[in-house]
Amino acid sequence: MGSLYSEHRSWLHGVPASVKLLLFALLGTAQYATNKVTLLGAGALVCILLFASLGRAILPARKLLASLLLASLLILAFHVFMKQAVLGWISVLRLLSASLLGIALTLTTRSTDLLEVLERLLSPLQKLGIKTERLALQLAMMLRFTEHFFVVWKRLDEAHRLRTGKAGGLRLLAPLTIQMLTSARRVADTLEMRMGE
Amino acid sequence: MNSSRSLALVSLFAALLAVFGLIPKIDLPLGVPITLQTLGVMLAGCLLGPRRALQAMLLFLLAVALGLPLLSGGRGGLGVFMAPSTGYLVGWPLGALVTGWLMSAFPRSTPRRAAVSAFAASSLGGLLVVHACGVVGLVNIAKLSWTQAFWGTLLFVPGDLLKCAVCALVVHTVARGLPDWNLGGRALK
Numbered sequence: 001m002g003s004l005y006s007e008h009r010s011w012l013h014g015v016p017a018s019v020k021l022l023l024f025a026l027l028g029t030a031q032y033a034t035n036k037v038t039l040l041g042a043g044a045l046v047c048i049l050l051f052a053s054l055g056r057a058i059l060p061a062r063k064l065l066a067s068l069l070l071a072s073l074l075i076l077a078f079h080v081f082m083k084q085a086v087l088g089w090i091s092v093l094r095l096l097s098a099s100l101l102g103i104a105l106t107l108t109t110r111s112t113d114l115l116e117v118l119e120r121l122l123s124p125l126q127k128l129g130i131k132t133e134r135l136a137l138q139l140a141m142m143l144r145f146t147e148h149f150f151v152v153w154k155r156l157d158e159a160h161r162l163r164t165g166k167a168g169g170l171r172l173l174a175p176l177t178i179q180m181l182t183s184a185r186r187v188a189d190t191l192e193m194r195m196g197e
Numbered sequence: 198m199n200s201s202r203s204l205a206l207v208s209l210f211a212a213l214l215a216v217f218g219l220i221p222k223i224d225l226p227l228g229v230p231i232t233l234q235t236l237g238v239m240l241a242g243c244l245l246g247p248r249r250a251l252q253a254m255l256l257f258l259l260a261v262a263l264g265l266p267l268l269s270g271g272r273g274g275l276g277v278f279m280a281p282s283t284g285y286l287v288g289w290p291l292g293a294l295v296t297g298w299l300m301s302a303f304p305r306s307t308p309r310r311a312a313v314s315a316f317a318a319s320s321l322g323g324l325l326v327v328h329a330c331g332v333v334g335l336v337n338i339a340k341l342s343w344t345q346a347f348w349g350t351l352l353f354v355p356g357d358l359l360k361c362a363v364c365a366l367v368v369h370t371v372a373r374g375l376p377d378w379n380l381g382g383r384a385l386k
Contacts (some may be wrong), residue, residue, distance in 0.1 A: 061276075063272075064276060064277075068276065071280060078341070098279035099276040099279045101275075109264070111264050114262075135259070138207060138211075139263075141204075141209070142208045142209075143212070143260070143265070145208065145212035146215040149212055149213055150216050173363065174370035174371065177213065177244070177371060178370070178371055178375060180209055181371065184205045184206045184210070185205075191205055
């Protein structure tokens with residue numbers, strides 16, 4: 001399972017994940033401190049320039065950018081139609097700024113680095129008895145089994161096509177779910193043997 | 198239920214939800230698309246119970262936030278939490294929690310009763326709660342009025358009602374195929 005992380009290096013790749021997360025959270029929050037279109041426009045321009053400065057690193061996010069632009073245009077058109085153009089600009093500028101920052105973070109930060117930051121942030125919860133270190137294990141298991149269940153789905157679909165000549169569609173949901181539940185039992189037994197709880 | 202069993206169930210259900218995002222969406226004649234991931238929210242509540250359903254949703258959304266393209270259409274990253282549809286995403290854990298609560302409270306002694314309960318629980322939790330959160334998101338992020346947001350979300354209700362029916366059918370099959378499975382959570386024997 002590949003992530004949206006971009007292998008094309010940019011200057012933002014070198015900035016530590018925790019610094020980027022803090023900076024982007026502050027910038028994103030600042031967007032909600034004002035309702036002035038000029039200030040929001042200036043903020044959005046900074047975000048656009050920051051995003052553009054990533055160069056070829058933004059290529060994996062082409063689809064996301066297209067859907068972001070489409071959503072922005074629809075919101076603006078809707079508000080113009082309702083004679084609330086200013087409100088439309090405010091929401092579109094905020095949406096663009098926050099989304100571009102979020103996408104920039106995703107493109108330039110490995111998910112493992114973000115997970116590390118998250119585990120550090122959650123570490124105080126360990127004092128309450130919450131096992132935060134299991135997050136990484138759960139994520140790894142989830143990704144491992146996403147591929148597994150997709151293969152199972154494909155096999156079920158092929159078997160259905162061979163029997164009936166048609167795609168399985170929604171009929172395959174129940175057998176796939178049962179396979180997931182029985183797999184969970186097997187995995188749980190294995191974990192119990194290894195972890196002893 | 199011990200912690201390793203809980204861990205396996207939560208992780209594997211989150212994986213199933215990710216697979217639902219990889220399955221091509223189905224378009225209704227009206228043009229309203231059906232993506233299977235909201236069906237996953239309903240199923241999580243009905244099959245895992247409230248707490249584990251909530252955990253599975255949070256784990257899935259965490260993976261999305263970390264940049265994995267797991268939402269239908271290959272979307273992922275923090276950007277998707279700042280879009281007009283954010284309210285619906287935030288509504289998933291809450292919807293799964295409510296569905297699980299209701300499923301554990303409703304009768305489920307026979308496959309047929311379980312299916313009827315699953316339909317009711319998913320209609321209230323997976324549909325009503327998720328759409329309510331979606332409307333709040335549309336009002337706050339896309340700056341629509343409450344009425345506009347309400348009519349906008351209503352477009353997707355027929356498709357989601359169909360998902361509630363599919364959820365009930367899946368629960369019926371699970372109740373027959375795995376009779377020892379405690380629907381609504383609590384025990385994994």
